[in-house]
Amino acid sequence: MLQLRDLPSRETLEKFATRYPQADISAISAFLHLLRVATDLSVALDACLSRHGLLQGRWWVLILLMREEALSSTPSALAEKAGVTRATMTGLLDGLERDGLVARELGPQDRRSVSIRLTAAGQQKLDEVMPDYYSRLRACMAGLDERGREQLDEILNLINGGIRAFDE
Numbered sequence: 357m358l359q360l361r362d363l364p365s366r367e368t369l370e371k372f373a374t375r376y377p378q379a380d381i382s383a384i385s386a387f388l389h390l391l392r393v394a395t396d397l398s399v400a401l402d403a404c405l406s407r408h409g410l411l412q413g414r415w416w417v418l419i420l421l422m423r424e425e426a427l428s429s430t431p432s433a434l435a436e437k438a439g440v441t442r443a444t445m446t447g448l449l450d451g452l453e454r455d456g457l458v459a460r461e462l463g464p465q466d467r468r469s470v471s472i473r474l475t476a477a478g479q480q481k482l483d484e485v486m487p488d489y490y491s492r493l494r495a496c497m498a499g500l501d502e503r504g505r506e507q508l509d510e511i512l513n514l515i516n517g518g519i520r521a522f523d524e
Contacts, residue, residue: 363388390515397496404492408485413440413448418457418482421474428461428473457481 373379405415420437421427435445452458457478463469
């Protein structure tokens with residue numbers, strides 16, 4: 357993924373706005389800053405997880421399974437919740453199964469039906485990762501008090517509502 361390391365100055369944005377009258381300088385600046393922070397957060401999360409031998413995709417699958425009452429789900433439900441294709445989920449599950457973190461279980465009535473279960477080793481891996489993750493997350497968000505976090509949530513919800521403008 358290409359990461360914009362050098363955010364444009366106000367002068368640069370004004371130059372673009374001269375050429376493209378639709379350009380809203382403050383909107384562009386805020387959007388690029390948000391995109392940059394989101395990318396940096398993703399890179400930082402990858403670094404944290406890699407210390408524990410995980411990548412984000414595999415970690416999210418373990419999290420999704422832990423959220424389930426029976427610690428199991430179907431591959432298609434996991435793919436939908438993770439926002440990935442079934443083929444991508446199959447690849448994630450193959451690696452997790454190979455490492456003993458999940459197990460595939462055939463349905464008792466229909467052998468074509470498969471569910472994915474979080475194993476004891478998978479739970480142990482989460483028990484190793486999550487305290488480190490939560491400590492780092494707390495430190496990352498320390499600059500915001502509870503009200504600031506609520507405001508950030510509200511702002512992000514507003515931005516999320518506007519994403520469909522890119523789909524139109």
